[in-house]
Amino acid sequence: MTLRHFSIFALALASAAASAVTLDFEGFNHYTQITSQYAPVGVNFTSTDSYILNVPNYNYGGYPPHSGVGVLYSASTGTISGDINGGGTQLSFFYTSGSGKVKLKLYSAGDLVGFATGNTNYGSISYLAIAGTTFDHFEITGTANFYTIDDLTVDATVPEPATMAALAVGLVAMRRRHKA
Numbered sequence: 617m618t619l620r621h622f623s624i625f626a627l628a629l630a631s632a633a634a635s636a637v638t639l640d641f642e643g644f645n646h647y648t649q650i651t652s653q654y655a656p657v658g659v660n661f662t663s664t665d666s667y668i669l670n671v672p673n674y675n676y677g678g679y680p681p682h683s684g685v686g687v688l689y690s691a692s693t694g695t696i697s698g699d700i701n702g703g704g705t706q707l708s709f710f711y712t713s714g715s716g717k718v719k720l721k722l723y724s725a726g727d728l729v730g731f732a733t734g735n736t737n738y739g740s741i742s743y744l745a746i747a748g749t750t751f752d753h754f755e756i757t758g759t760a761n762f763y764t765i766d767d768l769t770v771d772a773t774v775p776e777p778a779t780m781a782a783l784a785v786g787l788v789a790m791r792r793r794h795k796a
Contacts, residue, residue: 636706638769641686646670650688658772669749669764679764681709682741687764694760703752706771710746714738715762716790722751727746742768 637657644653648668650661669676671685681687690696703724711718713736722730730746756765 617788629646636769636771638767640684640685640767641668641688642685644668644670645673646673651752655701658768659698660697660701661694661698663690663693663695665690665695666696667691678739679712680739680741681764682766684766688768689764689767690758690760691748692760694751694763695755695757696765697755699753700770700772702772703750704770704772705750706745706747707749707751707754707767707769710741710743710767711758711763712737712739712741713758713763716759717746717759718756718763718765720744720746720759721755722746723753723755724751726750726753747771754772 621724623663637659638656639654639657641650641657644650646668650666650668652697660787666688669679669687669689670679679687679689688696707720707722709720711734711760713734716736717732720732720734721728722729729751730749732742732744732746734742754770
């Protein structure tokens, strides 16, 4: 790789910066399963048991949303999990639990790198967060059908389209140079 090609490659990587993305779970029909709807912002939900609840279709007095009318919950397994495209450095959310603790675990390449626990708080809203650790997968667990989350925020590295174009040009140039 020549210095010129390395500069293009470095520029492309440098412009892939972390940015905070908040998932407010609004704009979905009641009981919509959440999977890849947030993929464009770098978050893919991997659990098969993550569903939207909308006011007034559930006990929102006991499990109030932090904002808007939509919250996310796990109907039968108690697990909401997902992958962060490009990795993240912070994850937070607001939650309500009617029974038991809510646990947040962060993983990097399959290894546990962060853990936080929140207590039962039926009828009110609490905040749970882990910051300052690099991760690519998250897992939120609680008692199935007895907790909701809202306004999940993640600092994720999401390359902009211009960044991806610069990276592609650099890689093509390196490949052509290598073949020559």
